[in-house]
Amino acid sequence: MRRPLSETRAAGAPYADLRRGSPTLAAPFGVVALLALGTVLLPPYERAWWVAGLAALNLVLVAVVFLLAQRRAERSWLDPLAAYLLFPFSGLVHDAAGAGSGGHGSGMAVILLLPILWLAITGTPRQLWVASALAILTFAVPILVVGAPSYPFGDWRRAVVWAAIALVVAPVLQHIVRDLERETRRARVATDRVERLFDDAPHGVALLDTEGRIIRANISMAVLVGLDPPDMVGHKLSAFETPGEARIEDHLSRLVASPGESYETECNFRDSGGNDVSVALSSTLVGDRGMGDIVMVNVVDISDRRRYLDRLSHLADHDVLTGLANRRRFETELQRHIERCGRHGPTGALLLLDLDNFKQVNDTLGHNAGDELLITIAGLLRRSIRSSDLVARLGGDEFAVLLTEGGQDAAQRVAGLVVERVRDHAATLDGVGRRVTASVGAVTFKAASEHSADVLALADMTMYDAKEAGRNQVAVLPEGDERGPRTAARLHWQSRIEAALEEDRFELHLQPIMNIATGRITSAEVLLRLRDQDELVPPSRFVYIAERVGLMPRVDAWVVDHSLALLARIRAEHDPEFAFEVNLSGHSIGNPEIEQALISSLSTHGVDPAALILEITETAAVADVAMARDFAARMTDLGCAFALDDFGAGFGSFYYLKHLFFDYVKIDGEFVAHVHESQVDRTIMRSIVGIAHDLGKRTVAEFVSAPEILEVCREEGVDFAQGYLIGKPTTYDDFVSQFMRSPLETVPKD
Secondary structure (H helix, E strand, C coil): CCCCHHHHHHCCCCCCCCCCCCHHHHHHHHHHHHHHHHHHHCCCCCCCHHHHHHHHHHHHHHHHHHHHHHCCCCCCCHHHHHHHCHHHHHHHHHHHCCECCEHHHCHHHHHHHHHHHHHHHHCCHHHHHHHHHHHHHHHHHHHHHCCCCCCCCCHHHHHHHHHHHHHHHHHHHHHHHHHHHHHHHHHHHHHHHHHHHHHCCCCEEEEECCCCEEEEECHHHHHHHCCCHHHHCCCEHHHHECCCCCHHHHHHHHHHHCCCCEEEEEEEEECCCCCEEEEEEEEEEEEECCCEEEEEEEEEECHHHHHHHHHHHHHHHECCCCCCECHHHHHHHHHHHHHHHHHHCCCCEEEEEEEECHHHHHHHHCHHHHHHHHHHHHHHHHHCCCCCCEEEEEECCEEEEEECCCCHHHHHHHHHHHHHHHHHHHCCCCCCHHHCEEEEEEEEHHHHHHHCCCHHHHHHHHHHHHHHCCCCCEEECCCCCCCCCCCCCCCHHHHHHHHHHHHCCEEEEEEEEEECCCCEEEEEEEEEEEEECCEEECHHHCHHHHHHCCCHHHHHHHHHHHHHHHHHHHHHHCCCCCEEEEECCCCCCCCHHHHHHHHHHHHHHCCCHHHEEEEEEHHHHHHCHHHHHHHHHHHHHHCCEEEEEEECCCCCHHHHHHHCCCCEEEECHHHCCCCCCCHHHHHHHHHHHHHHHHCCCEEEECCCCCHHHHHHHHHCCCCEEECCCCCCCECHHHHHHHHCCCCCCCCCCC
């Protein structure tokens, strides 16, 4: 079976890359042969008519053999045969045109050039050798057969000359032709490769003139705008830009004004369907002899990247659960509004809202119902304000509303509407609906300026006025009233905190932390409570004021000293490897009083510093990263470990992980509570665990409240688990009785 020509070339045949004879190439040879035949047919006739007839038949045979060779897919013995048959044709024409003295006087011997040139262009060296022999025979046969005087001995000289042409000149010409053919093929391959790279580039590529008109565009470029490449030619590239933008014109003008430099920019294309596509342009000015300067533009679709960055930006400023602005965004907008009020006069109001008895929803209906309620409340708040106002979730069940315009009446009206809508919606909940309400504190910026006080602190205190007045209502700080919040409930906490420190009325509760690999409780988080008469007050009620009035370092010093005392007991009596996690306020980081309390208490109670894990939340770290880093470095040198609490809750989490000393990463409960149901939360958890482990840090999952959550944490490689499934916060004695009697093999059951 014959192999295709492409396979013959691929196999490396010595001269398979030579150009094969084609009708186009053969046409001029045929014309010359016909002209030569025509000259011998014109009178006067020097030879018998049958000689010219034989030449004509021979030429017909040459044409037939050539056509047969063309019908074959690859080169064969027929290809040189057509050239070989031109030698007897040349001899007959030479003889027919001979003068009276015989063939030696004829100038038609030049016809021998036809087969020699043909084989030089399309043949092989071996075929040229054959041509040389045939050229000699063309002259030698008549001399030997007929002889003188018709064919004198002198014709041998002519035979030698033509043999030299075939043997010496023709191979040189063949070599030149072959080199030209190879260079042409290389150039064609290179051109084809460039064409393919241009047309098949995975990103858009366009060639423009200096005025920005498209000369050529590839397929990817056309796909971006939803057209065919030819339909884009002649149009300005800026015609495909989103209306109202002028970035492309500016981009091209700067490029043309600075030849030799590359420029990049980002803009939006408007496709044929009316959709905007975010793209990045990278352009270079290229000189072309024939067309002048050409602008080559690379266009990359960055829509996915833009959406990803927008999503990150959204997460940086918005609460994950409700989609409202988070505390970071709220504080930024609040500061902007305060500055605006400083320039143009106070206007607007701040509303602070806290849900009453929200904990009962979580305890009675579960955390999912609590989350759904928070989401619904967020929607109610959005619908209660104008688009120019801002609503934010500050944390837990606390929300803030920033009214940018209006006065006390507007604040009263919006606050009353919020209380009413929350009450009406909560009434639809089974079991606890009647007890879930909202308490709202409202402070106008005019009232805040009159008191020369922090508007957020005033709103917070006013909100607790509403709570202490019976909840489910609004408390508004009156303008022109120098008394401040009606009962100054929150300010009263300062004296209560000071009294608690003096009378030792703070209590420490412990929440167990389980080593997932062993199933044992190996550490606990220390949680602060305040015993006020018969009420056990959580830290959310008083820590804020303690920070405001500068009491938090004293509170943290008390916590550190009493925590180390309990830790010394538990390590001596139950587990010598046990560890405590102790929270530190951002106001205590770097405070000399805290550092001295740590050093003194470690020495007094004889506790190994490695057993003390100091927890710092992101909000504490962000206050002063440099101070937090220096403090962590000093405590690390002392031997203490550090944990970054609520990791993932803020946009700068990875920044703090890079710049601060931390041994443990506590994954924020927002990403843990639904990790068994949400693939997004699971992916985020996997990423945090992977990065933490690569950095040599250990991970703790908070809010582990169900076996399914614990199983996911185990599968994703989380080191420790903390949450209601593991154990609720409890007193020291109850903690020891539940978790320290013997090594735990399983998670305790309620």
